Amino acid sequence: MPDGSDSLAVKVVSRIAEVPAAEWDACAGGNPFVSHAFLNALEESGSATAETGWLPQHLVLENPKGGPGNTLLGCAPLYLKSHSYGEYVFDWNWADAYERAGGRYYPKLQCSVPFTPATGPRLLVNPGAERAEVEAGLTAAMLELARRHQASSLHITFPTKAQYDTLGEFGLLQRLGVQYHWANRGYADFDAFLAELASRKRKAIKKERRKVAESGIRLTALSGDAIEPRHWDAFFAFYRTTADRKWGQPYLTREFFHLLGERLADKVVLVMADHGDELVAGALNLKSDDTLFGRNWGCLERFRFLHFETCYYQAIDYAIAHGLKYVEAGAQGEHKIQRGYLPTPTYSAHWIADAGLSAAVEEFLIRERRAMQHEIAALGDWSPFKDDCGGPEGT
Template identity: 45%
Template sequence: MQLRLYDGVAAVAQSAWPKEEGGGLFVSRAWLAALEETGCVGGDTGWQPLPLALERDGQAVGLAPAYLKRHHRGEYVFDWAWAEAYARAGMDYYPKLVVASPFTPVAGRRLLAAPEDRAALIAGLRQLADDNGLSSAHVLFPQADEAEALAAAGWLLREGVQFHWRNQAYGDFDAFLDTLSRDKRKKIRQERRKVAEAGVTVRTLAGENIGAADWRLFFQCYRQTYLEHRSAPYLNLAFFRLIGERLAKHCVMFVASRDGVDIAASLCIIQGDVLYGRYWGALEPVACLHFELCYYQGLEYAIQTGLKCFEGGAQGEHKLARGFEPVRTVSAHYIADARFREAIAAWLKREREGVTDYVDKLFSHSAYKTLAQDE
């Protein structure tokens, strides 16, 4: 058994990618290599790819998509307070080691190995952090059994909350609306009506029907929305074009037009029976257009195609009023310094209690009708 560190996903041959992968599209070699090839990670991005492979007799049996991080951006598990505490103590929090799918708050396999090989991979990540004097190592959005294995190895677990929608075999969008309370149902219809009354129409493009011009439009919209928030987009046009070529069957795009001119677009990714809302942007403001492109079009598409779940991305309590429900997420953290490890463990205990109270409160404000509610 041997651990081997690669200088990027591109250096790992497809034939050497662990057969026990099971991690899904967002930690597939195709997705991660596209990020590298287009410069979205690597270079001066602060995401240095360092995939750690576990090999037996020269054959890869496990892999962790690890990155050396020099900032906190693009992770969606926020540890700013930890970095500030390190700085006040005169210590360096960065660089740190992160196992994740960059810019993707989607749960899935992070330890791409059979269960019996996970312990060696986890030990390898800790060794990598210790041998290089890193402050910490973090596994973001692992699956539950992986989180249990990490906790058993002494890693600290942290909980978060996302909002997911479940398809209850609805016949159409109206059938879904009928399950909501009167005020939530009315609000959604009003929001969709505002978009229609603004003269906006939406068309759906999927797979190879998304052409080069569509990708250019989408990126223009995506970039514009970032610029309006005074930040730079994580991804570039080259990346979107590449996944459009290599992973076309997973892509669904909703394009909004007014008076024959395209003004906004959103991109979703299909993996298995789940639709993931990932990116969106608009070239001009239209009331409620964000809700239409990022939620309602995705919900309709999931119902029409029989997809079982729609994950609308990280955060967003406003999703609760639109039929999404709270789902707990988890991340795992190895803190090298014993003093900080103890302090962060105590902080996480208090945070978990807060998350429990928060989720209970969210469920009490569900958009769905209860037996006590009238039609």
């Protein structure tokens, strides 16, 4: 297990608002989901709070020397949880097995971005700090906090591959998942992307896009000041409709979207669909310097192929036009493969306090990783690209 928390000043904060935004963001880099604005919007809106089962326990590692612009050496978004909802790396079976054996699985610690299955850094390090030391210190502090809370476990979900490897070296259990990502190979436009697909797949996508256009739907990608309150009102209605249809209770509040538009609109790409001057569907994306992340989708009426157009093809159009390298289209969905989104590994790391449960989970994860590696390879055989010329690079 990592060593380093004894020599570094680690503090737990129950509200991210207690941390100066500039200092947090200096550690967070360009990923929008671990930005101070995004995490604070979740808390301030009532979406991720103790009342919803996400008690903030963020870690901040302070520079003992202080100094302007370099106060924090590192930080981590961390929550004490009373359930396993909103995580997208599911441990329900672990919880059930442990509780049937007489254990208490909740509370647990979760290092993640609530309701957001997007890859990004979880151990946030100031560029001027010693990365290995800070990552070791933050990890050691998480484990100590888990013990103090008498939590059953610690879960670090959707870290980068580099941090996944580091956490494995620290002795955490490693889990492999899969999502479907699109890679930009320097395409001049959407037609250039289509030209790399097999003929049958290319024709299918053209047909889907044509059917949407023929239905009279117009699509617009909005960012910054172009997003008006009416757009957020409409999108929240779409989101609620889809949430009611799929899982019954929407995680995010209307206030969250208001705050997102107020504080992070330059990172938002909101694709809105209108039909007969009425807004009928939308897809929420956020962007980093090189990636467009698809997050939420919703619609009021059912139009054939509209989901594919709004969520997948508009995202590709936007990425090409703005020189982004990747589109991450969110969790699940093997149907994305035929639309150019190829299977890509995702990662998580886990620590379990109970030695017996930890051993059982470790044995399970070894088998699961092996199976997942075979599945990713097999799914890759479904690639729509000619000679597999369009696969993701290094993701």
